[in-house]
Amino acid sequence: MSTMGERIRKLRKLHGLSQDKLAELIEKTKSNVSGYENDKFEPSAQTIIALCKVFNISADSLLFGADEVVLKIEQSEYISIIKDEIELVKKIKKLNYDERLKIEGIIDGILISKELSQNKNKNSSLLINGEESATTETA
Incomplete structure (x- = not known):
């Protein structure tokens, strides 16, 4: 099972963001992002919310690495995606x-x-x- 830091790093890379850019988006420093990714310290609740907004994921997904990912589609609409569906999306992206x-x-x-x-x-x-x-x- 991956740590929250590993999930943050994976999501950052998946979204093509540098540590500097992610830090800018969540209003933190590059050193904060590095600390999160290396599990030196955990982000605050406010930072977790900011990360979820940037990555368009649920807090459960970020905090616990849930198999089910919940994506925010629009202001008030969420969609739940399971592993099989994620694999299908990966194929479509090719x-x-x-x-x-x-x-x-x-x-x-x-x-x-x-x-x-x-x-x-x-x-x-x-x-x-x-x-x-x-x-x-x-x-």
Whole structure:
């Protein structure tokens, strides 16, 4: 299991940030960032919040290295991602723009088909229930 310092270093590198740039973004010094990454000391709660904002992750992910990563998508929308889904995203990132569009089209097609199937089942259920009530009322 990795330490919080190791996770901070990994996330910083993943985001292509130098220690100087990360320090600037979280309003700390390069030496603070180095201390966090080398587990010499732990960041304050305020710094943890700043790191989570920079890396777009949950505090659980930073603090505990949870298998499940929670990403903040927009102001009030979060999405939970498990390891399998992260692996899928890694594969997608290896594709070029046109290949990604094809994958997106395939996914959209599957989702539309699923939605149509669910709507068909709902309509069938409504029809059956409607027929039952019409039969009960006339009897």
